[in-house]
Amino acid sequence: MAQRTTEIIVGLFMVAGLAALMFLALQVSGLSPKSSGDSYTLSANFNDTGGLAPRGKVSMAGVTIGTIDSITLDKQTFQARVVMSIDKDVDNIPADSAAVIRTSGILGEQYIDISIGGDMESLTAGETFYTTQSAMNLERMISNFASGR
Amino acid sequence: MESSAYITLKDVVFSRSGRRIFDGVSLAIPEGKITAIMGPSGTGKTTLLRLIGGQLRPDSGQVTVAGHDVPKLKRRDLYRLREKMGMLFQSGALFTDLSVFENVAFPLRVHTALPEDMIRDIVLMKLEAVGLRGARQLMPSELSGGMTRRVALARSIALDPELIMYDEPFAGQDPIAMGVLVKLIRDLNSSMGLTSVLVSHDVPESLSICHFACIIADGKVIGEGTPEQLREHPSERVQQFLKGEPDGPVPFHYPSGDAASDFGLPGGAA
Amino acid sequence: MMDRIAAFGRVGIDTVASFGRASQFLAGVLGGVPRPSVGFPLLIRQLYAVGVLSLAIVVVSGLFIGMVLGLQGYTILSDFGSEAAIGQMIALTLVRELGPVVTALLFAGRAGSALTAEIGLMKATEQLSSMEMMGVDPLRRVIAPRLWAGFLAMPVLAMIFSVVGVVGGMLVGVEWLGVFEGSYWGNMQASVDFFDDVVNGIIKSVVFGFVCAWIAVYQGYDCVPTSAGISSATTKTVVYSSLAVLGLDFVLTAVMFGNF
Numbered sequence: 001m002a003q004r005t006t007e008i009i010v011g012l013f014m015v016a017g018l019a020a021l022m023f024l025a026l027q028v029s030g031l032s033p034k035s036s037g038d039s040y041t042l043s044a045n046f047n048d049t050g051g052l053a054p055r056g057k058v059s060m061a062g063v064t065i066g067t068i069d070s071i072t073l074d075k076q077t078f079q080a081r082v083v084m085s086i087d088k089d090v091d092n093i094p095a096d097s098a099a100v101i102r103t104s105g106i107l108g109e110q111y112i113d114i115s116i117g118g119d120m121e122s123l124t125a126g127e128t129f130y131t132t133q134s135a136m137n138l139e140r141m142i143s144n145f146a147s148g149r
Numbered sequence: 150m151e152s153s154a155y156i157t158l159k160d161v162v163f164s165r166s167g168r169r170i171f172d173g174v175s176l177a178i179p180e181g182k183i184t185a186i187m188g189p190s191g192t193g194k195t196t197l198l199r200l201i202g203g204q205l206r207p208d209s210g211q212v213t214v215a216g217h218d219v220p221k222l223k224r225r226d227l228y229r230l231r232e233k234m235g236m237l238f239q240s241g242a243l244f245t246d247l248s249v250f251e252n253v254a255f256p257l258r259v260h261t262a263l264p265e266d267m268i269r270d271i272v273l274m275k276l277e278a279v280g281l282r283g284a285r286q287l288m289p290s291e292l293s294g295g296m297t298r299r300v301a302l303a304r305s306i307a308l309d310p311e312l313i314m315y316d317e318p319f320a321g322q323d324p325i326a327m328g329v330l331v332k333l334i335r336d337l338n339s340s341m342g343l344t345s346v347l348v349s350h351d352v353p354e355s356l357s358i359c360h361f362a363c364i365i366a367d368g369k370v371i372g373e374g375t376p377e378q379l380r381e382h383p384s385e386r387v388q389q390f391l392k393g394e395p396d397g398p399v400p401f402h403y404p405s406g407d408a409a410s411d412f413g414l415p416g417g418a419a
Numbered sequence: 420m421m422d423r424i425a426a427f428g429r430v431g432i433d434t435v436a437s438f439g440r441a442s443q444f445l446a447g448v449l450g451g452v453p454r455p456s457v458g459f460p461l462l463i464r465q466l467y468a469v470g471v472l473s474l475a476i477v478v479v480s481g482l483f484i485g486m487v488l489g490l491q492g493y494t495i496l497s498d499f500g501s502e503a504a505i506g507q508m509i510a511l512t513l514v515r516e517l518g519p520v521v522t523a524l525l526f527a528g529r530a531g532s533a534l535t536a537e538i539g540l541m542k543a544t545e546q547l548s549s550m551e552m553m554g555v556d557p558l559r560r561v562i563a564p565r566l567w568a569g570f571l572a573m574p575v576l577a578m579i580f581s582v583v584g585v586v587g588g589m590l591v592g593v594e595w596l597g598v599f600e601g602s603y604w605g606n607m608q609a610s611v612d613f614f615d616d617v618v619n620g621i622i623k624s625v626v627f628g629f630v631c632a633w634i635a636v637y638q639g640y641d642c643v644p645t646s647a648g649i650s651s652a653t654t655k656t657v658v659y660s661s662l663a664v665l666g667l668d669f670v671l672t673a674v675m676f677g678n679f
Contacts, residue, residue: 030608
């Protein structure tokens with residue numbers, strides 16, 4: 001009988017642990033149940049990716065629509081090639097849209113913002129952004145400004 | 150007697166933390182009889198029981214129990230052999246988180262797959278044998294010292310062992326409790342034919358129930374035989390131990406230097 | 420001088436030897452898996468003693484630490500006008516560091532010391548010996564369920580600690596100091612990553628749980644079976660567990676969040 005009570009209490013304890021895990025996953029880290037399974041990849045070439053990192057976010061009009069998968073160096077063009085996965089729902093990005101590296105706030109982390117173009121056709125899986133804008137380098141900007149160029 | 154020995158120790162040498170506790174002890178414990186092993190405190194009587202039970206291994210020599218060479222047994226076989234042994238510890242060693250009933254049921258639950266009602270019957274029978282059937286719901290903390298030992302005794306006979314070892318069963322017991330234990334030990338031996346090994350320094354009680362006795366001191370067997378033979382034993386040390394004389398071959402003083410010089414008195418030869 | 424070197428060497432050898440004994444002990448405990456029908460009820464009872472009974476102290480400490488983090492964070496962050504980042508700060512601190520570490524320290528003090536004292540007392544009263552003489556291995560019967568219970572209970576306690584702390588921070592930050600609730604959760608969700616932060620925190624607590632439980636049961640099993648021996652073993656459990664947790668925390672943090 002006492003053993004039964006103990007079992008129930010321990011069961012509740014473990015359930016509380018699971019609930020805590022769910023809370024940490026959903027409420028604290030904002031993990032959404034829909035996984036990255038339903039997404040497609042796009043890529044973009046940048047001259048300078050600055051502090052961009054894998055798992056960073058890709059957004060459009062301030063809404064997160066995907067994440068950065070990998071950043072590699074293209075040895076032919078000496079450019080950085082960024083592969084990102086975009087939510088399947090967002091399947092109508094105009095083909096002439098530009099991928100721009102931006103910084104959230106002055107000191108925040110960098111992310112890719114997609115500025116929408118006007119083309120009637122959309123980018124499909126595996127395609128590359130034609131126009132890109134590299135990371136804004138504060139140091140270079142200041143030195144350019146100082147030397148008057 | 151030699152032919153029906155249940156336990157034999159042959160030239161057992163054992164030392165712990167540099168101190169030699171047994172220096173060539175040889176002993177034969179006959180089957181179905183009560184054997185008392187006596188000796189002054191600190192001669193390793195409990196250690197002897199642990200050697201028989203396989204909890205300790207001798208440095209050299211042989212320990213044989215029911216034909217098994219205990220120190221050479223594999224773990225599994227040793228644990229199987231121990232199911233045939235019961236041991237009554239000095240403190241009783243009841244599991245403090247289990248009731249009296251559960252304590253006695255413990256070995257049955259672990260080693261057998263008996264149904265619950267059968268376990269209940271056996272436990273009550275064993276408790277009846279020690280006169281504590283009515284105390285089954287008590288917790289060990291609610292028992293007196295004598296009752297604790299009786300429950301522990303019921304627990305050690307729960308599996309109907311062939312051998313039972315008593316570690317100082319009489320130490321710290323009042324006369325009535327002591328009488329009860331003496332009666333129980335004798336009854337168990339005669340009714341169940343148990344081989345009993347009794348380790349004690351209570352001479353009169355031990356001699357009154359044992360069939361054979363041996364006295365250990367300084368790592369050696371200094372005397373053995375039936376109680377009558379021992380009483381007539383020629384050795385002065387045996388006589389000193391049996392009669393409890395304060396001075397004799399075992400000196401009153403712990404080995405020390407010259408007293409006068411220790412106290413700083415003049416004239417002390419240094 | 421030679422004496423001192425010799426003594427130093429002896430301490431070293433003793434330390435290595437006790438490490439060896441503790442590892443052998445661990446192998447003995449984990450080596451035999453008891454029958455599930457026997458082991459499971461024992462594990463449940465120990466989970467109750469080790470986990471459920473530690474819950475109160477963990478919840479209360481978590482709540483207060485979350486509230487203190489809220490207050491301190493607000494004071495510092497409002498200097499930069501970024502008090503909205505308070506949620507992020509509280510959650511990251513709790514999930515990565517304070518959750519696992521403080522829970523482990525509380526666990527060592529509350530459950531670890533109790534385990535050591537209990538096992539030490541069982542040894543002193545010959546309960547372990549008598550079990551051995553009944554043909555039952557105390558390592559499997561007594562020690563193993565306690566070790567596993569510590570191992571399982573710690574991550575659960577650490578997660579509960581973090582959650583309570585986050586809620587405590589919200590009570591202070593949002594309810595009392597008036598940070599906008601949306602930005603409390605929003606900033607938190609934007610910066611806390613489930614795999615990098617939450618899972619790594621859980622891994623930490625699993626490691627701590629294992630180490631604390633191991634130290635506690637070993638100290639109990641290895642203690643000198645007298646009242647002085649048990650009390651010194653209990654002290655050792657708390658001291659060694661705390662040091663091990665803090666030291667391991669540094670190593671784990673360097674590996675997980677160090678970026679090298």
